[in-house]
Amino acid sequence: MSKKLFQIGAIASVMLTAGWVWADSAAGDEPIQPIAPYKLTQPAKAELGKKLWFDPRLSRSGFISCNSCHNLSMGGSDNLKTSIGHNWQKGPINSPTVLNSSLNLAQFWDGRAKNLQEQAGGPIANPGEMASTHTLAVDVLQSIPQYRQEFARVYGSDKIDINRITDAIAVFEETLVTPNSRFDKWLKGDKKVLTAQELAGYQLFKNSGCVACHNGPAVGGASFQKMGLVTPYKTDNPAIGRAAVTGKDADRFNFKVPTLRNVELTYPYFHDGAAATLSEAVDTMGKLQLGKQFTRSENANIVAFLKTLTGDQPKIDMPILPPSADNTPRPHPFD
Amino acid sequence: MSKKLFQIGAIASVMLTAGWVWADSAAGDEPIQPIAPYKLTQPAKAELGKKLWFDPRLSRSGFISCNSCHNLSMGGSDNLKTSIGHNWQKGPINSPTVLNSSLNLAQFWDGRAKNLQEQAGGPIANPGEMASTHTLAVDVLQSIPQYRQEFARVYGSDKIDINRITDAIAVFEETLVTPNSRFDKWLKGDKKVLTAQELAGYQLFKNSGCVACHNGPAVGGASFQKMGLVTPYKTDNPAIGRAAVTGKDADRFNFKVPTLRNVELTYPYFHDGAAATLSEAVDTMGKLQLGKQFTRSENANIVAFLKTLTGDQPKIDMPILPPSADNTPRPHPFD
Numbered sequence A, B: 001m002s003k004k005l006f007q008i009g010a011i012a013s014v015m016l017t018a019g020w021v022w023a024d025s026a027a028g029d030e031p032i033q034p035i036a037p038y039k040l041t042q043p044a045k046a047e048l049g050k051k052l053w054f055d056p057r058l059s060r061s062g063f064i065s066c067n068s069c070h071n072l073s074m075g076g077s078d079n080l081k082t083s084i085g086h087n088w089q090k091g092p093i094n095s096p097t098v099l100n101s102s103l104n105l106a107q108f109w110d111g112r113a114k115n116l117q118e119q120a121g122g123p124i125a126n127p128g129e130m131a132s133t134h135t136l137a138v139d140v141l142q143s144i145p146q147y148r149q150e151f152a153r154v155y156g157s158d159k160i161d162i163n164r165i166t167d168a169i170a171v172f173e174e175t176l177v178t179p180n181s182r183f184d185k186w187l188k189g190d191k192k193v194l195t196a197q198e199l200a201g202y203q204l205f206k207n208s209g210c211v212a213c214h215n216g217p218a219v220g221g222a223s224f225q226k227m228g229l230v231t232p233y234k235t236d237n238p239a240i241g242r243a244a245v246t247g248k249d250a251d252r253f254n255f256k257v258p259t260l261r262n263v264e265l266t267y268p269y270f271h272d273g274a275a276a277t278l279s280e281a282v283d284t285m286g287k288l289q290l291g292k293q294f295t296r297s298e299n300a301n302i303v304a305f306l307k308t309l310t311g312d313q314p315k316i317d318m319p320i321l322p323p324s325a326d327n328t329p330r331p332h333p334f335d
Helices: A002-018 A043-054 A116-125 A134-142 A145-155 A162-174 A182-187 A196-207 A278-290 A296-309 B002-018 B043-054 B116-125 B134-142 B145-155 B162-174 B182-187 B196-207 B278-290 B296-309
Strands: A224-226 A254-256 B224-226 B254-256
Touching: A043 A145, A043 A162, A116 A134, A116 A162, A134 A145, A134 A162, A145 A162, A182 A196, A182 A296, A196 A296, A278 A296, B043 B145, B043 B162, B116 B134, B116 B162, B134 B145, B134 B162, B145 B162, B182 B196, B182 B296, B196 B296, B278 B296
Parallel strands: none
Antiparallel strands: A224 A254, B224 B254
């Protein structure tokens, strides 16, 4: 009990530090900041990364690409409770959106990858996901003349290794930001863009303490927090969160706070995907994290606000992948 | 034996009827015609069809879309011997390319669907593929307000049924043609666009009789022919081809002649996907269909010609799919 109180205390002090004004605040004082559009500085590398992002030959089966579980048609997620991996294995955790993931303090729910490049190597070699190996992925790409040319153009030599592969993927992922949400327009001064209900939802979102964790440009992604702060979270998902990385018991059930950008598109919610709808997620978060039971209309207001966080989705021209060569290692979907 | 001779005779008469000149022919006399660019007449319907094409909610799992097995980044195919279906089931047959499929005389390898619309309903409800039902697919889409609006815009009312779903998908698929291949440029008079090797390959392709089946704008797709005409084809794939549709023993192993457009991208080849490379496919076709053993350099020349059939790939802006509503039936990937 004392621990819980301490954690609630910690949130309160964060709030004070940030100096939020709880009503009629000027946009500059808001705990959420607009997302800046991405400035493309390495177009050739991003284009190569896009090809790799969509290339299922990075998986053992030749069927699963990065986009399979972080689908850019569906908010950068797969809209499944937990993902489907090689041989239809049931994934252990909900697939987080790739959109705005460059704004996260670390990658994966438990933050075990310090950045996007480190993250990108994980699923390729994870036997439950793409089930390839870094060696095989390199061999596949190295055998394809067009890829060798493209790596040479981007990196100055046609050597392909896992560092270059994941670097290119990460640079592509950095382009996947979603500016110009209606809420961002409001933040920037267009005060008519939100409805009264959406604004009421935002006020409640601030006043109830949601912003303690869901703040900054990504409206989350900036800290690890305990799932089940006030009331323990009940789940049969075995993930223990940050403790798996730090080994510290205090980090049990600490998960990276998910971004709420585009949250309308990234259902179902929580690390176990247990909340099917935004309404359910808001209700559960209120009870478990804040000790609050939102009324039906409060819930609806917050949901209305959350839907204003849907930004411009990245415009993706599907890449045409270079064909395999005669000596390219073939996929093994069934053996 | 007499039957085989008859079939070869039939091919010869087709050749004569077409009136081909075997050397120095003017482009107008060629057995292959250029592909015309698609003229978009129903943009709203094609756009709706594109959304449905990419929407994995048409599958029971929420994971498999049309594009999973007819990937527009990979020549409209999945580059697997046979496809992966719901619950990682091994598909019975190689996934044919969707590119230029509107030019086929019928759909599926055995032609059991008379057109693209009829085809589109198949995989959705096939327990080994997308494993949904037409009723469930309709219920899912009907529950999503943005889809209802879009159907209303396109069809004049927001009623969603399987006919409208497959009609929109078919109209999208009709847009997927690939004009402007180097070979088409040559056909249209740019005589410098092909190398001497590619031209030699084309002459051999004509003179050897490949064009008997692979002709017309799609370089195939216009007839059913026996796989293993001169020498029986050995495979452990149980598909019996056209006979499964007609019930006639004479149609055993008659398959729709696949288009050779973009064949560089649509490996592996044949209905069982047994030929991993173009070189292998050409060698097998020569032996089994024509009773010919191409030399190594003849084979290389034909392969060089075939690679000139890669046309402009459709430019696809990935659609942003409308999110599920609270009452949308959820996917069932694991049960």
